Amino acid sequence: MSVNPDLFIHESDRTALNALKAIPGFTPLLKGFMKIWNEKQFKLMNMSTLVRISEKQMPEYYDMLKPICKRLGIKVPELFMTTDPYPNAYTSGENDPFIVMTTGLVASLPHELIPSVLAHECGHIACHHVLYSTMGRMILGGSAGLFGLSPMITAPLQMAFYYWMRCSEFSADRAAAVCGGSSKSVVEVCMRLAGCEKDSPVQANPEAFLEQAREYRDLVSGSAFNKTLEFMMFSTRRHPLNAVRAYECNEWCKSNEFKSIVQYLDEEENGNSVHGSVPINENINTYIKKDAVETANALKASGFTNVAIVRSTEQRSGMPVNGIISITANGKTDIKKGEWLPADTAWLIMAYMPLSADEEKAAHPGEACVPYSSVGYSGRDYRVVIDELRALGFTNISVSEQPDIKVKFLIREYSIAHISIDHTDRFDKNTWFKLSAPVSIRYHVMAQG
Known part of the structure; x- marks a missing residue:
């Protein structure tokens, strides 16, 4: 109360x-x-x-x-x-x-x-x-x-x-x-x-x-x-x-x-959960990066009746999942702690909510997401990698040898020397590629020196 x-x-x-x-x-x-x-x-x-x-x-x-x-x-x-x-x-x-x-x-x-x-x-x-x-x-x-x-x-x-x-x-x-x-x-x-x-x-x-x-x-x-x-x-x-x-x-x-x-407390005392105006307990800019759902629930609990969350799937540096990217009250961003706003003030919260695995898959029909970057694949056993890529659905995989005359403890035999997908030899993990994209792998074999 x-x-x-x-x-x-x-x-x-x-x-x-x-x-x-x-x-x-x-x-x-x-x-x-x-x-x-x-x-x-x-x-x-x-x-x-x-x-x-x-x-x-x-x-x-x-x-x-x-x-x-x-x-x-x-x-x-x-x-x-x-x-x-x-x-x-x-x-x-x-x-x-x-x-x-x-x-x-x-x-x-x-x-x-x-x-x-x-x-x-x-x-x-x-x-x-x-x-x-x-x-x-x-x-x-x-x-x-x-x-x-x-x-x-x-x-x-x-x-x-x-x-x-x-x-x-x-x-x-x-x-x-x-x-x-x-x-x-x-x-x-x-x-x-x-x-x-x-x-x-x-x-x-x-x-x-x-x-x-x-x-x-x-x-x-x-x-x-x-x-x-x-x-x-x-x-x-x-x-x-x-x-x-x-x-x-x-x-x-x-x-x-x-x-x-006094009006707010009188309304609470009389059992009226609908208020004419509601106080703001924090400067509005302090909500940035806070959990959007928790913030929305807190605003509703304090008496605001018009709180909406808008989703953004665009990843931003340092922004946590469900973190608030921006927040406005009736379009204003300069609301200060202690101000009183009408209970029906339109709160608009934009929050970072990435796509779920199912949503990601639905957004990329006929494609697969690789769990490693090109650097992450380098040095791994090519046979294991081929099995993983086939399990993801890639169908166009070519393999070639790269003979090396080097000390064996520096270069592991059968490890990947180079990989490219869809003619791209530098890619990040979680990159999406078409299942028909050509995959080219070269792996190390030890030649006699």
Whole structure:
């Protein structure tokens, strides 16, 4: 039911993660972290000190997870509650990620906004953030020294981790909006975390909060000094500013991309396998040389209804059997990953599919295909070759001797010195010749010297 998370990952998230991985020292740090990382220790800690939420314990929260995970296409993670007055939720783990909510979060937010927070955390799982974010929290939280990783942590790595962790929140907010169908809940969560708790006696106004966010954006973008000041003030924060998060998510939810994702998932949820539009998960040129049948089936499975394969029997260098030679969508070859196309888009796949043995034979009536080249026949026993050619159906075979005065271990007696078929003395294997074509063979015989 889910869509590829690449469709809603924020551009700055992708860019920041690539930049983090490119920093010298990141790979050794990751390897060092993986040596000491033990997911079981978190399992033991959670089970011994936190309250696990399940169908038997606080089931109203556990039941919120199921439709979220189904929509995002992930396994339902374990959910825990911890006593902490600070409103927060976080996700950790790797193979079996888990979510922890604080009592302060439940106390601060209206009950109907908790699914948005859970969808945000599940968004981190869907976007494959969890390993790096767990690593980042340990490193930036001062735990690196406990595991002997401190010498590997440089200032550029710290700054890059902080920046990526802030950017990853934008993607998780988008996931929450995808689950909720709009930015409304995400904006309100940000507003209430900023300063409007659920028991506040005053009425909160999300539109006024968004207006505040727009003013902030204009203030920062309109001045290089303000931009520098923003960086100096917030460069060591793991989360972006609440108003900025609300603004970013709200703006994206106005896009056709967001509307297409929500419509697609709503159609899936309602059991409708026929979609108005379907996302492209790869740049179209990456399909070249891939298996045509598998690609066609994948396009059909994603919702496209008009996929055709055209066969080409012309052999091309480096092209595997069933490999895609060219592919177009409504005649276009410049389709990019993440684009949405109508479900009835005409996909035309040209694939290399050589003729079968029966098809080859039918295409060459009265002919035979030689299994060796002229060089391949050279040096073989002429009597064996004659039997093979007669078995193929050749009827016009002439043989002559070629006396040689040479050392016998260099030239084998009765081996072929020269062969020609249809007056052609250089031919490749699998060449077709008429069965009546003249075959001329000369073979070595040893003369006395």
